[in-house]
Amino acid sequence: MRIKLSEPKSYCFSTTLKIRVTDLNYANHLSNDRLLTYAHQARVELFAAWGQSELNFGGMGIIMTDAAVVFKAEGHLNDKLIIWVGIEDISHLGFDLYYKVVNEQTGQEVALIKTGIICFDYSSKKVVAIPRVIVDILQNL
Numbered sequence: 001m002r003i004k005l006s007e008p009k010s011y012c013f014s015t016t017l018k019i020r021v022t023d024l025n026y027a028n029h030l031s032n033d034r035l036l037t038y039a040h041q042a043r044v045e046l047f048a049a050w051g052q053s054e055l056n057f058g059g060m061g062i063i064m065t066d067a068a069v070v071f072k073a074e075g076h077l078n079d080k081l082i083i084w085v086g087i088e089d090i091s092h093l094g095f096d097l098y099y100k101v102v103n104e105q106t107g108q109e110v111a112l113i114k115t116g117i118i119c120f121d122y123s124s125k126k127v128v129a130i131p132r133v134i135v136d137i138l139q140n141l
Contacts, residue, residue, distance in 0.1 A: 008086030030075030058131025
């Protein structure tokens, strides 16, 4: 059975990345492992737009609990990809981020990615509730 992801109701952020030669695999197209790297970059930029980081996320850190990638099309050297980010399934501990990767030139969807994110206190090594400042940000999206 293949993985199926549903898109979020809306997207709250986007960034554009260009496929580099180091992002290609032996078949000369975008390597599958690079898509999680692109999602990571988009997440870092989203958090930065909120004045946050992965290690200082409202005073706590985050951990990615799971990831899923559904491939839709190839990407090639120098293609510009728009990574749209949406948020769903917000709980008191975390949320899911969805990343829709689209070829800027053709409009073709390259991939849909989901990562589960929870808040984590690295000093006590425990899962914690989403900090209030982050809850406020999420409520205003």
